[in-house]
Amino acid sequence: AWISQEVRDVLPGGEYRTSEFYRDFGRHIGLYHVAGAVLPLGNGEVAGFGLHRPEDHLEFTEVDRAILDLLLPHLRRALQLSRRLEEAAGVAALGFAA
Numbered sequence: 001a002w003i004s005q006e007v008r009d010v011l012p013g014g015e016y017r018t019s020e021f022y023r024d025f026g027r028h029i030g031l032y033h034v035a036g037a038v039l040p041l042g043n044g045e046v047a048g049f050g051l052h053r054p055e056d057h058l059e060f061t062e063v064d065r066a067i068l069d070l071l072l073p074h075l076r077r078a079l080q081l082s083r084r085l086e087e088a089a090g091v092a093a094l095g096f097a098a
Contacts, residue, residue, distance in 0.1 A: 017055075030054030035065065039076045047079050 016022050016032075026032065029052070036050035051068075053060070 027054075030057075033057065033059045035060040035068070037068075037072055039072065039079065041076065041080050041083060045083070047076075049075065 016026075019026075022031075031052045032055040033053040034050065035052075036048065039047045039049060041047055049072075051060070
């Protein structure tokens with residue numbers, strides 16, 4: 001499930017726009033409208049996934065979240081497979097080293 005929080009809801013009254021974080025970092029990467037998810041990968045591992053849009057773009061909607069929810073199982077599986085391949089490469093490297 002997606003977690004979506006508008007920055008302006010966390011820091012109301014334009015405080016975010018005038019914050020040092022936004023001026024020095026957020027503005028340059030378009031970090032204003034935010035949606036994200038935490039994907040459990042197994043073995044106690046999790047992956048964080050986030051999307052952001054600049055202030056002058058549309059906010060994330062429920063329709064956006066519903067579409068992105070369809071992506072999450074596939075993204076989770078891809079990350080799990082990537083992790084397994086990394087582990088297998090490590091085991092293979094040990095075999096070659098021996």
